[in-house]
Amino acid sequence: SYVLTQPPSVSVAPGQTARITCGGNNIGSKSVHWYQQKPGQAPVLVVYDDSDRPSGIPERFSGSNSGNTATLTISRVEAGDEADYYCQVWDSSSDFWVFGGGTKLTVL
Amino acid sequence: QVQLQESGPGLVKPSETLSLTCAVSGYSISSGYYWGWIRQPPGKGLEWIGSIYHSGSTYYNPSLKSRVTISVDTSKNQFSLKLSSVTAADTAVYYCAAKDLKAPIDYWGQGTLVTVSS
Numbered sequence: 171s172y173v174l175t176q177p178p179s180v181s182v183a184p185g186q187t188a189r190i191t192c193g194g195n196n197i198g199s200k201s202v203h204w205y206q207q208k209p210g211q212a213p214v215l216v217v218y219d220d221s222d223r224p225s226g227i228p229e230r231f232s233g234s235n236s237g238n239t240a241t242l243t244i245s246r247v248e249a250g251d252e253a254d255y256y257c258q259v260w261d262s263s264s265d266f267w268v269f270g271g272g273t274k275l276t277v278l
Numbered sequence: 279q280v281q282l283q284e285s286g287p288g289l290v291k292p293s294e295t296l297s298l299t300c301a302v303s304g305y306s307i308s309s310g311y312y313w314g315w316i317r318q319p320p321g322k323g324l325e326w327i328g329s330i331y332h333s334g335s336t337y338y339n340p341s342l343k344s345r346v347t348i349s350v351d352t353s354k355n356q357f358s359l360k361l362s363s364v365t366a367a368d369t370a371v372y373y374c375a376a377k378d379l380k381a382p383i384d385y386w387g388q389g390t391l392v393t394v395s396s
Binding site: 171201203205207212213215218219254256258260262264265266267268269270271272 | 314316323324325326329337339340373377379380381382383384386387388389
């Protein structure tokens with residue numbers, strides 16, 4: 171089955187740019203979605219279809235996807251962005267919902 | 279606006295069957311969407327358990343397939359999860375969720391903690 175690989179943790183100072191990667195075989199051919207999860211809460215969609223933002227999500231959140239890597243970029247990081255981030259795709263060959271292992275973003 | 283609400287026992291004994299229900303409001307479950315279950319063990323990541331299309335077609339995580347059954351009750355506008363022969367490793371927050379075919383997961387329940395313990 172399809173596997174998504176994320177770094178366990180990313181650390182960044184406030185005001186800097188955080189980049190969280192999601193690796194998968196030819197992931198560039200799939201639509202990648204990103205979720206933010208804060209402690210005790212359900213995940214919230216922050217980027218969908220590689221680079222689109224749901225309404226209400228700041229422009230600081232952006233995404234890209236090419237080759238074997240998708241990337242979630244958070245510009246001008248704020249303390250409130252500290253959370254776990256998960257990438258997710260739909261594997262069309264199996265109809266499975268696939269999640270990456272998650273990345274903990276720490277704001278220093 | 280689709281709303282999802284999980285319900286079921288918060289404590290299940292080892293070797294027994296975990297049963298959860300997700301009540302759907304704001305949308306008819308028979309109209310479309312994929313309806314799924316996702317779990318998250320304490321301190322760990324999200325794991326897709328399985329999903330069911332409104333037509334009744336089911337899809338299960340291979341690692342859990344032998345123990346999982348997901349079903350839909352259109353008369354009550356809800357769908358259910360059964361996970362048999364549970365162990366402590368099945369202790370997790372269980373979320374119900376909904377999405378369209380290629381779309382992201384648009385809707386999540388609030389999650390319910392299920393603990394497996396004697």
